[in-house]
Amino acid sequence: MFICDRRSEKTSQAQQNPHAEACWYFTKTREQFRLSGQLAVVTADTVEPTLAQARQQLWQRISDNARLQFAWPHPKSPREEDADFSPPAPDSQAPLSTFCLLLLHPHSVDQLSLRGEPQDRTIYRRGDEADEKWTVSDVNP
DSSP: OOEETTSSSSHHHHHHOOEEEEEEEEEETEEEEEEEEEEEEETTOOOHHHHHHHHHHHHHOOOOOHHHHSSOOOOOOOTTTTTOOOOOOOSSSSTTTTTEEEEEEEEEEEEEOSSSOOEEEEEEEOOOOTTTOOEEEOOOO
């Protein structure tokens, strides 16, 4: 799950090409995870009840400061002297229309453990829609 501003380039890019990857590195365990999959963009126009509810619940869980950014002027527009970066606090229950939820539905996960000599690397792949079982393959780092 990710959040973003509907007015940002990310949402239009995800709608044009929903394939995406996210990568996390955990310093304590020295592990990297690369998730590849399809993005779903959940906006104020989303009618599917479960997705609309997930969007609303996430809005309610983020901080007041995070919510406030969705009321700021349009992202990446030229900055004007009178730009209002101190708007009234948005309603903590009802998401602003600019608030989007991005859901990454992974079809593969590449896990690299940087501990050990040699390092360990495992690829997890999800089957097709008919068979969503995950396969696990140990590969060279």
